[in-house]
Every structure is written in C-alpha cells, then in structure tokens.
Amino acid sequence: MKSCLFLLLLFTQIAVFAQSPLTEQVRKYRQTNEHTFLSEFMGLLSIPNVVYDTVGIQKTAAYIVKMMEARGIKTELLEAKTKGVPPAVHGEVKVPGATRTVIFYAHYDGQPVNPNQWAEGIEPFKSVFLDASLEKGGKIIPVPKATEPINPEWRIYGRSASDDKAGVFAILSAYQVLKKLNIQPSVNIKFFFEGEEEAGSTHLAEILEKHADKLRSDLWIICDGPVHQSGRKQVVFGVRGDVNMEVKVYASKRPLHSGHYGNWAPNPAMMLVKLLASMKNDEGRVLIKGFYDDVVPFTETEKQAIARVPSVDEQMQNELGFARPDGGGKSLVELINLPSLNINGIASANVGKMAANVIPTSATVALDLRLVLGNDVQRQVQKVIDHIKEQGYYVTRNESITDEERMKYPLIARVQVGKGYNAQRTKMDLPIAQDVIKAIQSTVKEEIVLMPSLGGSLPLFLFEKYLKTPTITVPIANHDNNQHAENENIRIQNIWNGIETYVALMKM
Template sequence: MKKSFFFLLVCFLIKQSVLAQSPEALKIRKYGSENAIKIISEFSEFLSIPNVASDPIGQQKTASFIMEMMQKRGIQNTQLLNATTPNVPPAVYGEVIVPGAKQTLIFYAHYDGQPVNPTQWAAGLEPFNPKLFTNALTKNGIDIPFPKDGNYQDDWRIYARGASDDKDGVVAILNAYDAIKKNGLTPNYNLKFFFEGEEEAGSPHLNEILEKHKSLLQSNLWIICDGPVHQSGKKQIVFGVRGDTHLDLTVFASKRPLHSGHYGNWAPNPGLMLAKLLSSMKDEKGKVTIKGFYDDVTPLSPSERKALDEVPSVDEQMKLELGINDVEMQGLNLFESVNLPSLNINGMQSGNVGKMVSNQIPTNATAVLDLRLVLGNDWERQQQKVIDHIKTQGFYVTDKEPTDEERSKYAKIIKVIREDGVNAQRTSMDLPIIQKVITAVKLTTNDQVVLQPTNGGTLPLFLFEKYLKAITVTVPIANHDNNQHAENENIRIGNLFDGIVTIGAVMMMR
C-alpha cells in the first residue's frame, strides 16, 4: 500500500512538473537532448577559434563562423554590419521575417572574448582547445572525452575562453531558433539577430554601427543573452546594468629611487601617500566618502523594490564559496549593494615585491579606480567628484608628467588620466512586453524566476536606448561560477541546454 501511494505521488509530481512548462518549451527541450552531439560539436568548433578582441584575424574568423551557422539555419539577410571607422570588428546580423507578425525582437550576444594568459590556466587546459570535465575543477571534475552517444550530464563542464562569455549566448540563440524551426513552430514576432565583436573592449564603435544601420535595427525589444543566472542556480531576468568608467592615478615622489636606509623617514614615500589617499575615499562601513557620490542616484520604483526584496539571499553561500568572513558594505546584502554606485581599486603598484624586492623608496605609485554607476549617475560627473575629492586631500592634479617647477612648488602631486565610460541603463519591469518575457521564462521552469532590477556587470545597453530608443532586457544563461574574464572559464552543460529552452520560449512568447 505504501509502495503504491509513493508511486502515485511520484507520478503526480512528474505530471505537475511537465504541466508547469509550456508545450513549446517541452518541444525545444526535447530537441536539445536529441541533438546534443550536433550542438556540442558545433559549439566546440566555435570555441576553438581565438576571439580575443585585440586579434583581428581571430575576430574575422569568428564572425565568418557565425555567418555560416546562421546561413545553415536558413536565417535570411545575413550580413556584416560595419562601423564608419575602418578595421573595426563588425556586428553579425540576420533576420527571420514572420508573415503577419506586427512586432520584432532582436537577440543580442557578443562574440569577442577577454585576453588570455595560458600559464594561468590549470594544467592540461588551453584557452582555445575546449575540454569536457565531469564537474567543475573546484569540485574535482575529471577530464573526459566528448561522448559519442550524446549522453551529456547537466553538471559536466566545457572549459575554454568564451565558453560562458559569450559564445554560449550565440549558440543558445541560434539553436533556440533551430529547435523552433525543426519542430514546425511559428514565432509570433519577427526575429532579428545581432552579434557584436567589441563588447569586451568597451564597445567603442557600437554607436557608429547603431547609427549607420538604424533603420535595419528597429525593434520592439532587444533581448540580451549575456551573464550568469542567479547564484542559487535559479533563472533570472535582469532589467538594467551598471555603467562603468575608470581613473588611472599616479602619485609622484623623488625623481629617482632612493636607498631606504639613507633616506627613510625623510623622503616622501609615494606608496604610503597613495594608500592614505585611497583610504580617505571609503569609511569602515564601505560607504564612499566622496562628496555627492550617491546624490544623483535614481531610486528604485515600488515594483523594482518589491522584486529586489524577493531576490533570494546568497550572502552566506557566497562567503563560504569565496572564503571570506565579512562584506564591505555593512547592513546591505549583495544585491542591494549592486544597486548603488561603487568605487573599486582594480590594482595598485609601487616598487617591487617577492624575489624582486629591494630596500628602496620608489619614485611613484599607481592605482586604477573602477567606478560602477547606477541609473542617474553620469560617468564624467562621477569622475569629477573623485578628482575634486583628491584636491581636497591636498594634491595638485595634472594629466601629464610633472615638471621640475611643479615638483618644487607642490608637496603632493598626482597624475589623473580619465578613461572613457558608459552610463547605466534600466528598463521598467511594468511594461507589457516585459511582462510577456517574464511569463515566457516562468513557463520553462518550476522554480522561482529571479527578477533583478540591476545587474552588477556592464553592457552597452544605454547606447541602444540613446541611438535606437530601444527597450532592452537581459536573459542570462551561464552558471554563476563560470570564471568569465579569468583563467579556466567554463560553461555548465545543464545551463547551456536550459538556456536554449529559455531563449526559445522568449522567441515563442505571446
């Protein structure tokens, strides 16, 4: 009797799980499992092409491979969209015009990748030689051959540069359309595809491409496929991104290195001067002390605040995972912190350490500041706030190497170089078309779909808004521990195939 009851309960739960997902999602999921060999084989070939943003030959090969993938799937009007500036990686474009469709969706991912240092990758791994492991390396995953029977396990991982940022996005988008087409399904929207080649370089020429091809790129919504799902593994939809800009700082002291025995306690030490300056920019609770740093932040709307309150906390999970005991901004969780502008030290340098250390007082000290912005901040204005703060600390600010006259006149001299930046962007989650996206994604899973007002990373979404007056929403698919931008980048197999289902469901949304 107990056995019979247990069996019926299991059957009921399975039935409820199936009912929770739309028929289209189930068909797309089945397509993925039945075509795993073909999908992974193409993905592996794609990952084998070097795609570092500074490598024009690799970029050209990558763009050509995407064109071939699109043409194989019958995507129409495939072409390279060039910027007005010559020798810029093009965007790869294609479209599917659906008879009777009155609205258009554009699916975005980028095909360029971050630089690589092969010596930092784990033994046996090469950035552009994809390998399959039974789990993450941090969980003792073992290197195995790609199975010939197509029986891939969800927790297996493919290691390669671009595996999760963002060639997985390209592959998920194109295979989602393939699954729809092969299942005889008809999208309710015209579909356009736009794959950028300069995102990792800061999208310096994206504005030119958008302006030059404005009429071609009109749409009702851009769906951005980039970034990770929630740290719990739950799917998430992100409605905005932070902006980003940088400042390069160099503090000057003596014109030549000095013996620390002969001149210590007398000659100013630039490393200490820089450290004191940087420590003046934040208090012990992690709050930036620069005047007006938070003043122009646009508050979250009631629906955004409600969504943020419902995001599952991952603070304890991430502290354990990262081996840290405390957080920087006291009283705020991870996602609340991300919805505020931040000031981060990307790197510092003064003199030598380790085997190269010597008893000297260095001539200068440098640091790079990373300023993340939220809606309401302007990147140039935010830079100026930092520079004004530096002046209040007694520094003479210049953008050049100091002259002898300046050295004689000022006790504290700093060179500040402004880097370009991008502003933050956020889409209202109350828009009707956004509500359709939320419904579509919810029909692919039995778990909570996490709704994030702002993502911690930066994408050039404000450019779509500025030049095309476009609405954007981000639907990420990668695992949160994918090591993007770093050594041992990877994609979890379950995330890749589930991503195909998610993107396919958005293509089919009503």
C-alpha cells in the same frame, strides 16, 4: 499603487508553476541531438577571439556567419563608420503575420588571456570537458563519443565559454530547434552579435546610428552575464554604467636606497594607500562627497521585485571564503544597486623574489567606478578628482611631470580617465516586459528572479539613445563561470536551459 498591483497580480498569475508543452518538445529534441550541438559549440570555442586580435575576431565573425547561413538566416556584417572596427554580425528572420520584432544580442569577442594562469591541462582556446568545476575537484575527461551520454553537470572550460559565445550559440540553437520542429516564431527575429564589447563597445554607437533603419524593433533581448547565484533563471531590467580611472602619484625622480633615504624621502606607495583609504570607510561606504547623491530611487514595483530575490549572501560568503562582507549590513542585492568604487589593481616597484630595498618613484592604481541610474559619467569622475584635490594633491592629466611641478607641489597625482557610459533601466511594468516574464516562467517549475538591475555593466543606454528601444537582459551562464579570468567555463545544463529560454522568447 498601480505598479504595486501589477507585480502582485503577476505573481498571482504564476503562483502555480508548470513547464509548457513547447519546452518539453524542445527538451526532447535537444536530448537526441546533444552531441551535434556541443560539437558545433566546441568549434566556435576553438577560434581565438581576444578583442584586440584582429585576425581572430575576423575568423570568429566568419564562423558565426556560417552558423547563421546554415540555419537559413539572411546575414550581413554591419560596419562602423570608423574603419578597422570589428563588425556586428546581423541576421533577420521575417515571420508572416508577426506584429512585433525582437532583436537578440550577444557578443563574440573575449577578454585577453594569460595561458600560464590557467589550470594544468587547460588551454584558453583548446576547450576541454571536466566532470565538475575545478573548485569541486573536477578532472579533465575525454570528449564524449556519440554513443555516450552527456552529464549536464559537466563543465566546458575555455575562453568565452560563458562570456559570451554561449550566448551566441544558445540564441542560434534556439532558432535552429524551432526550425527543425517546424514551429513558426511568433515575432520577427533579428540577430545582433557585437565584436567589441570587451573593449567597452567603443564604436557600438556608430554602428547603431549608421544602421538604425535595419535595427528597428520593439525590444532588444540581451544575452550576457550569469543566472542568479541560487541557480534560478533571472530577468534583468537594467545594468550599471561603468568608467575606469588610473591615478598615479609621484615622489623622487629615481629609485632610492631605503636605508639611506628611508624616513626622509616621500614614499609614493604609502602616499597612494593613504589617499585610497580616504575614499572609503571600514564598512566599504564611499566617502567621496556627493558620491550617492544622484541615485534615482526604485519604484514600488522594483522594490517588491528586490524583496522577492532569494538571499544568497551566506552561500556566496562560504563559496568565496571571507568572514565579513562590506556594506554595513546591507545585502548583496542592495549593494549592487548602488554606485561603487573598486580597486582593480595597484602597482609600485616589485614584490616576492623581485622585491628590492628601494623607495619607488611612483605608485599607480586602477579604479573602476560602477554607476547606477541618475549618475553621470563625467560628474562621477569629477567627484573623485575633487576628492583627490581636497587631500592636498595637485592633479594633472599630462603624461610627464616637469621639474617645476615637482618643486612646487609636494603631492602630485596624474589622473587618466577611460571612456565610460551611464546606467540603463527598463520599466518592469511595460506590456512587452510582462510577456518576457511569462515566457521565461513557462520554461521552469520554480519562480524566476526579477532583478531591476544587474551588478555588471553594458552600454545599454545606447539602444535607448539611438534606437528609442527598451532592453531586457536574459542571462544564461552559471554564476561561477570565471568570466574575464583564468579557467572560464560553462556548465552544460546552463547551455540547455538557455536554448529553452530563447525558444520561449521567440514564441512569446
């Protein structure tokens, strides 16, 4: 009952929405310095930052250090215990009289790119302006001159434009604006920019454990992901966990002529699709035994927040072009708060002009498991493995299959499991969480969205495990930003909104 009253009282307090005088000050300063802001941002985007490119990662980190030093921020690189790991770029600003410390997190590494998949005239690390999104017929335009106005609906295309260099830039720009306006933050500020997030934050735990004393705080603000599909700002109190699995099934030792051996030799591609079909029903519900059993139910506060989230299902169906969603009638916001099993890719022989009349030797699928609070990575993986066994498969983790195994077992599956992590969720009724909500609501006239959990994943449970500190995610990117894919982009107004958001959080 207490949590219900909290949310009702909160929304009563913010029933009349108005932008704060601080937001107006920030906006006026930004409007007179937009070209300078974007010039620095374009410089950051020009540095290749693919997570596995050591040289590019080092250059990106060095550029961010220069940005921070130019703002007078005391900066250092936090190394992991393992050598050769991308460091976290750390900075600190101590504020006289401040009683709380807030750490702002973003990551500076990016996903791999295939330049051939990007639109003509757009290169991943030669960012360009477009007058609209590609989906809406956007065209490349020249970089605006210092005397030319900048349309906030324009897009900047380039790898990490939204995920997550926009986050790094907006956080640092927010502090820069406060400094230029001679406005003192109300909290001690620490900056933490990770360089290995797109590889699963494999060594983040090492960095947090090794530098725990330097990373003490009252709250982590996570800048990653998109705003709500309605365009409204959102505050997110949790993320799903994630783990990847690869399943490979085997048949004959060499490719076979489909005419000579079809109907007789087993086809691994057919075997695999039948196996995958056994994992889900026609409505997309996972049929694996116990898949949903561990889920921790929402509190009344969280249920009320979900009930207030604007529906975007019809909007997104029209935008994405499909007639019927999965989920058996459940909404998007309901479904992203359940564990999921997704096929990331399937491979077996060739298609198109490279297709041949063969029965392949194997077929492979990459599976992505998203976890919610209550799920455990190892338990969830084991449920999938047990299901494969129940379908009659002999399961191994060995790289190669022996002749003895081939002759003994008619169905063979090799399973490989990546390093995963569990979900995390912060209580919405914490006093500091209420302060975050009020600060962000002060920057806009429309009601912000409060989301118990984001559909995407970050290893935020590590901050609770090693630092005993809550996290709240405050994303800024446009929902149609193509993160992780070709033609990644950021809407310029989202950058401006992000700066206003983080200024408000530095003054909460």
